[in-house]
Amino acid sequence: MDLETLLSYPWRIMLPEFVIVITAALLSLLDLFWKEQASRRPLAWIALAGIGLAVLFLVINAGQPVQEILYETFRLDGFASAFKLIFLLGAAIVFLIALDRDFGQQLPYQGEYYYLILTAVLGAMIAASSADLITLFVGIELLSISSYVLVAIRKHNLKANESALKYVISGGIATAVTLFGFSYIYGLTGSTNLFVIQERLSQGVNDGLLPLIALALLVSFVGLTFKLSVVPYHMWAPDVYQGASTPVTAFLSVVSKGAGFALVIRFLMVTLQGMADSEMILWENLAGLLVTVLSVLAALSMIIGNTLAMRQTNLKRLLAYSSIAQAGYLLVPVAAGIALLQTGEVSASNLFHIVLFYLAAYLFMNLGAFALVQLIGKETEDIRGLAGLYRRAPGKALAMTLFLASLAGIPLTAGFVGKYYILMGAVGANLYALAAVMVITTVISYYYYFGLAVQMYMREPEVDQPLTAPSSLNIVLSVCVIGTLLLGLLPNLALDLIQTQFNLLEVFLPYSH
Amino acid sequence: MNQIIVTVLILSPLIGMLLILLTNSQQEQQLKRMGVLGALIPLILSLWMVALFDxxxxxxxxxxxxxxxxxxxxGGxxxxSITYAVGVDGLSVAMMLLVTILSVMAAIASSYITARLKEYFLLFFLLEIGMLGVFGSLNxxxxxxxxxxxxxxAFFLIGIWGYVERERAxxxxxxxxxxxxxxxxxxxxxxxxxVGSLSLPELASAFSNTALAPWFSSAVFLLLLFAFGVKLPIFPLHSWMLRVHVEAHPAIVMIHAGVLLKLGAYGLIRLNAGLLPAELERFSLFIAVLGAINILYGAVLAFRQRDIKRVLAYASLSHMGIVLLGIAAQNESGLTGAVFQSISHGLISALLFFIVAVLYARTKTTMLDELGGLAKTMPLLCGFLMAAGMANLGLPGMSGFISEFLAFLGIFNTYPAVGAASLLGLILTAVYMLRAVLATSFGPLAEKWSGLTDIRGFEWIPLVVLTALIIVIGIYPAVLGDTIRLAVESVGHGLLTRMGG
Structure with missing residues (x-):
């Protein structure tokens, strides 16, 4: 690659990523020269400013046509932009949660903490923007490795050590599985570019290579489920969520999971789309198989997540199981999308709307809940820590009630509209059994979400003092309350935004010079 | 005003919430007064709505x-589009009146509540918004x-202010x-x-005009039957309702038995019968049998109970069976009977549970073994109890009679055998109701009950108002008749033309 080619690339499409890289580098340098004992909270503010700038560039880039640089590996399309917006918003909220002063003082490596969150976000962004298996893999690895360190960063904490070790080992296995699947795909197609793979796989189907193709896709997908924390790679979540510091847990549950969905959808949808033109019967077999596998995994995640969450007494473990179930719900529109691709429906794009809308709803409700866990967690992480919260801090108890109601899918909240939309997707794709599992497990989830509400309103607190929060947490709670309510009451605000600003169908659009 | 009256009515409990929020949580008397005042506002508005109703x-x-x-x-x-659409027909007007009247009565019954009054009334008004909204929604x-x-x-109202086992309930x-x-x-x-829409007026025509796959309409019908069957409740989905009757505070049970169970009846009449008459015809025998089981099972078990609250709980189960019979009859008198029964049972059960509240406030027990001979110390209350019991067993001249008569008239036209079997339940009703009333009012008076005071002060209002309504409807059913005739005409349009033609 000579200089001329390099200079000819429209680098501005990568501006958000550049901003994050530069901010992360700047933070690491500042951290070196910062006074040893001084608080590193200003670094978090710099990081926030960086994220703000990245969002700005992202929005400026959003209207642009599809572009690819670096030999068709990095790609700007509406799909990537929409997901990146969610990652950046999530990261910003995570920073606000981490800005809690008491929390910062207990952190051994405050500076590292902040810039590792940035590199993790960078990984998520690259993964969402990849049109090539290599960059896609580099993206998730950057995200994963940053996350491993973030979980382990409280190295004098026994729980943190245990969870970090579990995280690295199971993450490593998942990575190996993913790469194994990718190697099959490369072996079958001789390419790592998603669009080339799309073409050659459809030829492959016609040449009778269906079993191998199915194996390759399934193995890759199963490896990727690690990031989604759905069955079969869900077991790490409770331990890691419990051991990691709350902001990192919040990050894993929203940004990291969102990145997982971005790349699973792109990987599956783009590679499979070409096969819609292949020989019909064979294609139906393959799509049918994938829909079945995805449906079973989604159903299992909902069942396991929701039933095990009922037995938890630790708040973060409970939210971990809840997040496994939530990922199960999010997998429903992906399965529906493949089922609709099978019938050749272009309106599969509406399924991307569903995923994005639910992710946005999940961002607000889940981060809001974690902000409260961060506050309560200073006393205890047991669910009894919520006891009598209504007496100690009525406003926060009401906010938490809203987040729980939204997670449970109670009307007038973002979570309800999201779930309703997911159900529409399932019914539209005739996945009735999956819809049934979803609604029944939703009722099971009432048990533990309302169990937390029972603590807040019907139990006596152990310490009967008013609970005050630092202003950064108050900001997070307010933002999340507003987001949850707005998306619940006026969902068109978000739906129209997604529709007009981000053309999600561009994910299917091959780039031509 | 015609445009916004329903919206205003649905949201009017918000004024009550505001009044409660502005009151200091230490001033209990003031809070209770504000609670009743707040419940009166929707009542006035609902009467206004009746005045505007054609x-x-x-x-x-x-x-x-x-x-x-x-x-x-x-995939489409x-x-x-989802629209915000509210409006009323005869059925919703009648149900909304029931909500506002019973809310005032329950707010008065809330005087027996002592803890966390502020939160109680906030949730109470939220519940009222929900109930009014269900009946007023056209989407x-x-x-x-x-x-x-x-x-x-209701979850919080039951779980915070009930008796010992309230959280389980x-x-x-x-x-x-x-x-x-x-x-x-x-x-x-x-x-x-x-179908592409969720608007009730559009659906009525869409369902009759679009050719839908039979499995689809059946699936929708059965899902709705299940949903409203839990609420009504239909045997064997009823166990939750017994617990709520027994464990929730009587003021809440007044609302629960009086209105919340009727959400099930309303749904069955409005959606199952109103939108899917063909499916109703297909499943009508099934529903009629379910109704008969409800009537008989409820009556037999009511007879065996030792707690008056449980007697009344099983009585509710039994009486909801009559609603099912009326719907399964698929004719005008049956449907009229079902609607009548919803309203009449709402008033009667609210009255009975108010009496339980008055009783419990004095004796701290509702066990039939421990009560007895109360007519000596509380003749007036026992008089009301007797009246309510009579209404419940369907004595002519009271509202219960009209509804049972119409429902049975309907079912005898369609499924005489089921009707005959269910009649047995009516006899049992007389037995268990009289047993409960007699065990409370007559017999030897225990020493500890000798000092009880009879009805006093505010307690008169619900007793007199509810009894009066029950008798007025019983003697002169045309008061309700007009609204219900309209209801049957509009809801049952598809159903009745189907049967006629």
Missing amino acids: FNHPGYQLTQEAPWFQFSPP EGVL LFLFFIFFEITIIS AYHFLLYNGIGSVAMLVAFVMIFMK
């Missing part, structure tokens, strides 16, 4: 509609939202009703995706 016009009126939001349907073209999405609001607020309530409401949600999503 009794010569079947179908929805006083409607208001505004676009709300749209979904892009997965265009957009699917199923909106219907579902209000339906869920009643579940959430609240969880049972939540999980059973949760399952019911998600079944309803799935049915609504299916309708939304295949």
Whole structure:
């Protein structure tokens, strides 16, 4: 690659990523020269400013046509932009949660903490923007490795050590599985570019290579489920969520999971789309198989997540199981999308709307809940820590009630509209059994979400003092309350935004010079 | 005003909430006064709505509609819209009146509550918004939202202010009703995706004009039957309702037995009978048998209970069976009977549970073994109890008689055998009701009850008002007749023309 080619690339499409890289580098340098004992909270503010700038560039880039640089590996399309917006918003909220002063003082490596969150976000962004298996893999690895360190960063904490070790080992296995699947795909197609793979796989189907193709896709997908924390790679979540510091847990549950969905959808949808033109019967077999596998995994995640969450007494473990179930719900529109691709429906794009809308709803409700866990967690992480919260801090108890109601899918909240939309997707794709599992497990989830509400309103607190929060947490709670309510009451605000600003169908659009 | 009266009525409990919020939580008396005052506002507005209502016009009126939001349907073209649409017909007017009247009575009964009054009344008014909203919604999405609001607020009302086992009762309530409401949600999503609308006036014509796959209409019908069957409740989905009757505070049970169970009846009449008459015909024998089982099972078990609250709980179960019979009859008298029964039972059960509240406030027990001979110390209260009991067993001259008569008239036309079997239940009703009333009022008076005071002060209001309503409807059913005739004409249009033609 000579200089001329390099200079000819429209680098501005990568501006958000550049901003994050530069901010992360700047933070690491500042951290070196910062006074040893001084608080590193200003670094978090710099990081926030960086994220703000990245969002700005992202929005400026959003209207642009599809572009690819670096030999068709990095790609700007509406799909990537929409997901990146969610990652950046999530990261910003995570920073606000981490800005809690008491929390910062207990952190051994405050500076590292902040810039590792940035590199993790960078990984998520690259993964969402990849049109090539290599960059896609580099993206998730950057995200994963940053996350491993973030979980382990409280190295004098026994729980943190245990969870970090579990995280690295199971993450490593998942990575190996993913790469194994990718190697099959490369072996079958001789390419790592998603669009080339799309073409050659459809030829492959016609040449009778269906079993191998199915194996390759399934193995890759199963490896990727690690990031989604759905069955079969869900077991790490409770331990890691419990051991990691709350902001990192919040990050894993929203940004990291969102990145997982971005790349699973792109990987599956783009590679499979070409096969819609292949020989019909064979294609139906393959799509049918994938829909079945995805449906079973989604159903299992909902069942396991929701039933095990009922037995938890630790708040973060409970939210971990809840997040496994939530990922199960999010997998429903992906399965529906493949089922609709099978019938050749272009309106599969509406399924991307569903995923994005639910992710946005999940961002607000889940981060809001974690902000409260961060506050309560200073006393205890047991669910009894919520006891009598209504007496100690009525406003926060009401906010938490809203987040729980939204997670449970109670009307007038973002979570309800999201779930309703997911159900529409399932019914539209005739996945009735999956819809049934979803609604029944939703009722099971009432048990533990309302169990937390029972603590807040019907139990006596152990310490009967008013609970005050630092202003950064108050900001997070307010933002999340507003987001949850707005998306619940006026969902068109978000739906129209997604529709007009981000053309999600561009994910299917091959780039031509 | 015609445009916005229904919206104003649905949201009017917010004024009550505001009054409560502005009152200091230490001033208990003031809070209770504000609670009653707040409940009076919707009552006045509902009477105003009746004044604006045109009794010569079947179908929805006083409607208001505004676009709300749209979904892009997965696997379809265009957009699917959700509108904010409210309005009333005869059925909803009658039910909304029931809500506002019983809310005032329950607010008065709330005087027996001593703890956390402020939160209690806030949730109470939220519950009232939910109930009014369910009956006023002309869009199923909106219907579902209000339906869920009643579940959430009732969960807390049962779980915080009930008796010893209140939290278990609240969880049972939540999980059973949760399952019911998600079944309803799935049915609504299916309708939304295949028919393309959730607006009730549009659906009525859409269902009769579009050719829908038979499995689809059957699935929707059965899902809705299940959803409202949990709420009504239909045997064997009833266990939650017994717990709530026994463990919740009587003021809440007044609302619960008086209105919340009727959400099930309303749903069955409005959606199952109103939108899917062909499916109703197909499943009518099934529903009639379910109704007969409800009547007999409830009556037999009511006879065996030692706690007066449990007697009344099983009595409710038994009486809801009559609603099912009326619907299964698929004719005018049956449907009229079902609607009549919903309202009449609402008034009677509220009266009975208010009497229980008065009794419990004095004796701290509701066990039949421990009570007895109370007519000596509380002749007036026992008089009201006797009257309510008579109304409940369907004595002519009281509202219960009219509804049972009409429902049975209907079912004898359609399924005489089922009707005959159910008649046995009516005899049992007389037995268990008299047993409960006699065990409370007569017999030897225990020493400890000798000093009890009879009805006093505010307690007169609900007793007199509810008894008067029950008798007025019983003697002169035309008061309700007009609204109900309208209701049957508009809701049952598809059903009745189907049977006629």
